[in-house]
Amino acid sequence: MGSESNITYVNCLSHGANNSDHVAQRSSVAVTAALASVLIFTIIVDILGNVLVILSVFRNKKLRNAGNIFVVSLSVADLVVAVYPYPLVLTAIFRNEWTMGDFHCQVSGFIMGLSVIGSIFNITAIAINRYCYICHSLHYDRFYSLKNTCCYLGLTWLLTAIATVPNFFVGSLQYDPRIFSCTFAQTVSSYYTISVVVIHFLIPLLVVSFCYMRIWVLVIQVKHRVKPEFKVKVKPSDLRNFLTMFMVFVLFAVCWAPLNFIGLAVAINPVKVAPKIPEWLFVTSYFMAYFNSCLNAIIYGLLNQNFRKEYKTILLSLCTPRNFLMDTSKYGTDGPKSKPSPAITNNNLAEIHL
Numbered sequence: 437m438g439s440e441s442n443i444t445y446v447n448c449l450s451h452g453a454n455n456s457d458h459v460a461q462r463s464s465v466a467v468t469a470a471l472a473s474v475l476i477f478t479i480i481v482d483i484l485g486n487v488l489v490i491l492s493v494f495r496n497k498k499l500r501n502a503g504n505i506f507v508v509s510l511s512v513a514d515l516v517v518a519v520y521p522y523p524l525v526l527t528a529i530f531r532n533e534w535t536m537g538d539f540h541c542q543v544s545g546f547i548m549g550l551s552v553i554g555s556i557f558n559i560t561a562i563a564i565n566r567y568c569y570i571c572h573s574l575h576y577d578r579f580y581s582l583k584n585t586c587c588y589l590g591l592t593w594l595l596t597a598i599a600t601v602p603n604f605f606v607g608s609l610q611y612d613p614r615i616f617s618c619t620f621a622q623t624v625s626s627y628y629t630i631s632v633v634v635i636h637f638l639i640p641l642l643v644v645s646f647c648y649m650r651i652w653v654l655v656i657q658v659k660h661r662v663k664p665e666f667k668v669k670v671k672p673s674d675l676r677n678f679l680t681m682f683m684v685f686v687l688f689a690v691c692w693a694p695l696n697f698i699g700l701a702v703a704i705n706p707v708k709v710a711p712k713i714p715e716w717l718f719v720t721s722y723f724m725a726y727f728n729s730c731l732n733a734i735i736y737g738l739l740n741q742n743f744r745k746e747y748k749t750i751l752l753s754l755c756t757p758r759n760f761l762m763d764t765s766k767y768g769t770d771g772p773k774s775k776p777s778p779a780i781t782n783n784n785l786a787e788i789h790l
Contacts, residue, residue: 467719471616472529474723475522478730482518485733486511492746499746502580503569503677505589506562507736510684513554514729521548521617522726528616541618545609548619549600551729552692553636557592559688560640562681567647570674571654599636602628614715615722622699623710629703637696644685651678680739684732691728694721 489511493499521544528534534541569576580588603609603620606628610621622629655675698721702710736743 468529468532471719471723472526474727475526475529478727479518479522479526481730481734482514482522485730485737486515486518488747488750489733489736489743490515491750492743495750496746502582502585503562503565505585506558506565506592507681509589509592510555510558510562510732513551513558514732516547517551517726517729520544521551525615525617525726533613534611534616534618541611542604542609545618545620546600546603548617549603549609550596552725553599554593554596555688555729556636556640556692557596559681559685560643561588561592563644563647563685566678566681567650570651570678615719617722619722620699622702623706626703626706629699633696633700633703637692641689648678648682648685676740680735683735683739687731687735688728691724691731695725 490508493504493508524536524540524544527536536544565580568579572579606625608621608624608628609618610624611618612621620632655678694717698713698718702713737747738744
């Protein structure tokens with residue numbers, strides 16, 4: 437009798453353990469499917485959207501200006517991750533392991549680093565450009581001549597490369613099975629992680645915030661005629677373009693802030709904090725950051741009527757290939773244009789239409 441009771445008890449334990457394994461397996465499959473779906477959507481929208489942005493600027497002469505050079509550069513930074521690293525991550529998700537070798541691991545991690553740092557540096561460059569265009573309009577043409585703009589763009593990517601290369605020396609590019617990615621390991625060096633968060637995220641965010649705050653202040657002053665002696669004219673198209681780029685900045689900050697703050701917290705006290713970070717929060721923060729790469733082109737289409745028109749024109753022209761390379765500058769655009777000469781813009785009263 438006692439023997440039968442023991443057998444029954446063992447069978448119950450075994451049955452319970454099997455049920456737990458099945459539940460965990462179903463949960464794991466559901467999570468994997470969700471991550472794969474998010475990444476597939478991100479890749480498709482990223483490639484389609486950023487190609488549309490680049491073609492829009494290429495096709496329309498009125499969009500080929502200093503401000504949009506950085507917009508195209510930002511699109512390139514978003515595009516490269518959808519072409520190489522993300523497909524490798526998707527492969528790792530489907531195979532439930534990294535099978536591409538250490539070389540692809542290091543290269544994909546490096547390109548991801550270039551993309552995210554290049555994105556925040558380009559967003560910073562765009563904010564400075566908008567600040568000079570709206571708040572220092574009389575000097576804008578001198579600051580952002582074609583030669584100077586090319587130098588600024590080269591400097592942006594040079595700083596991006598300099599900021600990314602140290603990962604090889606620190607050994608921070610590693611495969612993380614939780615996110616199926618070769619990426620920056622936050623626990624390799626506390627000092628390096630803190631430096632990355634401060635230099636590559638917090639400082640650029642402060643610079644961008646300052647620029648946009650000054651623009652908001654000027655717009656409010658112009659609207660309420662606080663200083664009638666302003667010799668500044670804020671046109672509706674300038675304001676719409678500013679709002680578009682402001683939303684790009686806000687979405688970038690929202691998508692990348694959780695991951696950066698988790699990294700900062702882990703770096704400050706890795707022994708106590710790292711084990712307390714829930715895996716779902718860590719994974720969610722990473723895929724939020726990945727998802728950001730497809731959002732900018734959507735924002736341009738939603739908030740900028742003329743980018744939206746250009747998207748439609750490009751998509752429709754695919755049906756008539758001979759019109760694909762046709763210049764569409766005859767249509768109006770809201771792209772930031774070069775300011776007229778100071779003599780022409782010497783207005784006694786600022787003018788704005790909200």
